[in-house]
Amino acid sequence: MDVMDVIGIGFGPSNIALAIALEESGAYDDWLFLEGASTPVWQEEMLFDISLDTYSNIQNIPYRDLVTPRNPRSRYTFLNYLVENDLLFSHLNMDMLMPLRPDYAKYIQWVTRFFEDRVRYGRRVEALTYDEAAPGGGAYRLVTNTGEEFLARHVVIGTGRLPKVPSQFAKLETDRIVHQSSYQSGTRPILSAQPSSKVAVIGSSQSAAEIILHLSKTYPQLSIDSIMRRYAFPLKDTSPFMSEAYFPEFTDMYYESPVELRRRIDRDISRTNYGACDMDVLEEIYRQMYYDRLHGRNQIHLRRLTDIVDARVDNDRVELALADRASGETRTASYDLVILATGFSNIGPGPEDLRSISLLDGLSSWLDSSAGEGHVDVDRGYAIDFANQPADASGVVVLNGLCERTHGIGDGGSLSLTSIRSADILRRLRQSDEGTAAPVAVGSGMEEGR
Numbered sequence: 001m002d003v004m005d006v007i008g009i010g011f012g013p014s015n016i017a018l019a020i021a022l023e024e025s026g027a028y029d030d031w032l033f034l035e036g037a038s039t040p041v042w043q044e045e046m047l048f049d050i051s052l053d054t055y056s057n058i059q060n061i062p063y064r065d066l067v068t069p070r071n072p073r074s075r076y077t078f079l080n081y082l083v084e085n086d087l088l089f090s091h092l093n094m095d096m097l098m099p100l101r102p103d104y105a106k107y108i109q110w111v112t113r114f115f116e117d118r119v120r121y122g123r124r125v126e127a128l129t130y131d132e133a134a135p136g137g138g139a140y141r142l143v144t145n146t147g148e149e150f151l152a153r154h155v156v157i158g159t160g161r162l163p164k165v166p167s168q169f170a171k172l173e174t175d176r177i178v179h180q181s182s183y184q185s186g187t188r189p190i191l192s193a194q195p196s197s198k199v200a201v202i203g204s205s206q207s208a209a210e211i212i213l214h215l216s217k218t219y220p221q222l223s224i225d226s227i228m229r230r231y232a233f234p235l236k237d238t239s240p241f242m243s244e245a246y247f248p249e250f251t252d253m254y255y256e257s258p259v260e261l262r263r264r265i266d267r268d269i270s271r272t273n274y275g276a277c278d279m280d281v282l283e284e285i286y287r288q289m290y291y292d293r294l295h296g297r298n299q300i301h302l303r304r305l306t307d308i309v310d311a312r313v314d315n316d317r318v319e320l321a322l323a324d325r326a327s328g329e330t331r332t333a334s335y336d337l338v339i340l341a342t343g344f345s346n347i348g349p350g351p352e353d354l355r356s357i358s359l360l361d362g363l364s365s366w367l368d369s370s371a372g373e374g375h376v377d378v379d380r381g382y383a384i385d386f387a388n389q390p391a392d393a394s395g396v397v398v399l400n401g402l403c404e405r406t407h408g409i410g411d412g413g414s415l416s417l418t419s420i421r422s423a424d425i426l427r428r429l430r431q432s433d434e435g436t437a438a439p440v441a442v443g444s445g446m447e448e449g450r
């Protein structure tokens with residue numbers, strides 16, 4: 001079996017941006033991506049097929065796409081997608097700062113078409129180990145769900161963040177509890193069969209707001225409890241000063257900062273991306289609730305300042321013990337369906353963070369869980385610091401889009417820095433091949449484009 005230069009696991013935006021950088025730099029000949037899904041669709045579970053999408057728009061400036069900040073002359077820019085698909089003038093005519101999410105999903109899909117011979121779809125990587133006997137003195141071995149095996153000198157893990165499931169729900173096994181990452185496929189079978197169900201939506205994020213709107217428009221007979229710990233849905237922080245946290249220079253500053261300073265910054269900037277909503281969805285929910293009152297119905301119920309203190313499954317229902325912190329009362333409510341709009345987990349030291357991901361289990365003997373803050377750590381070029389890596393092992397394993405706790409908010413749940421990050425990663429792979437000691441300064445690499 002040949003040893004490839006680079007194999008990427010996952011072909012979402014993070015690794016698609018890397019594919020563009022690999023092609024445009026010409027740095028490597030043998031590279032391939034393995035994607036678990038059978039087709040390339042960006043965040044498909046939250047792509048709605050009704051006109052609701054008109055206010056479910058993207059959350060990033062469209063030109064901070066998969067390539068423009070790194071190489072504005074690339075053929076893979078959002079602008080060129082509009083040109084080549086004869087959408088440019090109509091798009092500009094809409095005067096929308098943030099495009100529709102389906103439009104952006106089509107842009108991402110359009111880019112993937114240029115890389116069809118570099119991606120194997122329907123290949124979920126299930127094991128990653130190091131094979132010392134591989135040709136060339138050793139290589140990483142990847143095994144997929146199809147039983148196929150691949151060897152690579154470098155591996156880039158771009159598998160996206162994992163669903164965050166609150167501890168009350170973690171051990172409950174039922175199709176009546178659905179995380180937002182499976183929203184449409186998980187809810188459709190139940191709600192089409194039971195359109196007058198009682199549903200709980202947990203959380204106060206943008207996704208929670210969009211899900212409430214989608215449920216309310218698609219299934220007008222539902223009773224929807226919007227359950228949140230907060231007093232109300234917070235408004236997203238759109239301060240241009242706070243948004244500088246998505247600048248490339250911020251990554252350097254954040255990475256160099258001590259842990260306490262990083263956490264202090266996190267507290268400040270978190271609402272630019274997490275646990276907060278755009279004004280348009282908030283206004284729409286508010287109007288919907290007012291409209292319902294005018295018509296003598298009450299479809300959406302706000303359960304604010306409410307903690308879920310217990311959850312259990314009883315046949316086809318989920319029972320939640322809800323502690324209302326305003327009244328001081330705890331009561332039990334029973335639901336046909338509970339939707340967790342509770343976000344995604346980072347790798348990090350926090351109580352809700354993951355210390356590692358299961359894909360790294362086969363390399364766990366290389367990790368030192370007592371070092372640093374006890375989680376998988378990376379250098380500035382996103383390569384994992386393997387404390388116990390054998391001296392003769394070569395190549396690097398890189399985390400692409402999973403390093404928010406070390407590289408800041410632009411790294412995890414955002415497209416904004418995918419292009420710049422891919423230049424950093426490419427540089428890190430080259431450093432490994434050239435035997436340069438890591439970490440070395442990286443950042444804002446416009447030069448990777450041709």
Ligand SMILES: Cc1cc2nc3c(=O)[nH]c(=O)nc-3n(C[C@H](O)[C@H](O)[C@H](O)COP(=O)(O)OP(=O)(O)OC[C@H]3O[C@@H](n4cnc5c(N)ncnc54)[C@H](O)[C@@H]3O)c2cc1C
Nearest residue numbers: 010012013014036046058059124125159160401413414415
């Ligand atoms: C509903 C929603 C809307 C969003 N909207 C925006 C937005 O407008 N703007 C913005 O900047 N960010 C947005 N985000 C944040 C989002 O995380 C990023 O836009 C982007 O999707 C991150 O890309 P990624 O490639 O790191 O991860 P993902 O998009 O999650 O892609 C990871 C890929 O890896 C594959 N995979 C996972 N495990 C394996 C495996 N073991 N083997 C092979 N393949 C695997 C998955 O199938 C998937 O295709 C949104 C997120 C959500 C959930």
